Amino acid sequence: MAPVLQIDDLKVEGRTPRGVWVPTVRGVSLKVHAGEVVALIGESGAGKTTVAMAALCYTRPGTRVVGGKVTLGGVDIFALDARSRRAARGKDVAYVAQSAQAALNPAITIGEQVAEPLLLHGIATPEDARKRALALMTRLDLPNPEEIARRYPHQTSGGQQQRVMAAMALTCTPKLLVLDEPTTALDVTTQIDRGAESH
Numbered sequence: 001m002a003p004v005l006q007i008d009d010l011k012v013e014g015r016t017p018r019g020v021w022v023p024t025v026r027g028v029s030l031k032v033h034a035g036e037v038v039a040l041i042g043e044s045g046a047g048k049t050t051v052a053m054a055a056l057c058y059t060r061p062g063t064r065v066v067g068g069k070v071t072l073g074g075v076d077i078f079a080l081d082a083r084s085r086r087a088a089r090g091k092d093v094a095y096v097a098q099s100a101q102a103a104l105n106p107a108i109t110i111g112e113q114v115a116e117p118l119l120l121h122g123i124a125t126p127e128d129a130r131k132r133a134l135a136l137m138t139r140l141d142l143p144n145p146e147e148i149a150r151r152y153p154h155q156t157s158g159g160q161q162q163r164v165m166a167a168m169a170l171t172c173t174p175k176l177l178v179l180d181e182p183t184t185a186l187d188v189t190t191q192i193d194r195g196a197e198s199h
């Protein structure tokens, strides 16, 4: 069976403050098959986030892909037009960012944000989306989900925000989940509990 994600010889460059493009990712290849967990390990600045973002065909401003190929379920994601890429993001592949603070929309309540992918992709009615969002928030151990759903991101803790991000990523049951250090803001005990449970 074709891998869910295949990255071949990915090359990315980043622009220095002086405007010079330098290599940041020098030919990374990896495959993720269904049911498989693949971890990227490297020191700070090694390029983990850069590679993870490439799986969604996303590059941060000041970075550019200069070589390689990324296929999602056999589809070359760099070859897709912007609309098809947007259709895939959140539904086929979801991303949990390293910084929840930077990724959550400060002007939208938690409940609306978790339900939003289902509505954007036309998967559920508003009522079903709300129910599914609450169920996921419960599964992710968010205390009193009904109440948290009514809050804005700044009214929640860093660890709660990170779990909200995870809930958002899971709403459309994507084929591929890209997690960028998804437990850094959680208590050590929660990290251990959840880790033990998933093994």
Ligand SMILES: Nc1ncnc2c1ncn2[C@@H]1O[C@H](COP(=O)(O)OP(=O)(O)OP(=O)(O)O)[C@@H](O)[C@H]1O
Binding pocket: 014, 015, 016, 024, 042, 043, 044, 045, 046, 047, 048, 049, 050, 051, 060, 061, 062, 063, 098
């Ligand atoms: N917007 C940008 N413009 C130019 N260079 C960048 C940009 N973002 C990151 N870089 C550079 O790309 C390299 C890889 O960064 P990346 O964020 O992928 O590292 P990382 O392995 O995720 O690190 P960390 O563990 O600290 O999160 C770094 O050397 C960084 O300085």
Ligand SMILES: [Mg+2]
Binding pocket: 048, 049, 050, 098, 180
């Ligand atoms: Mg990173």
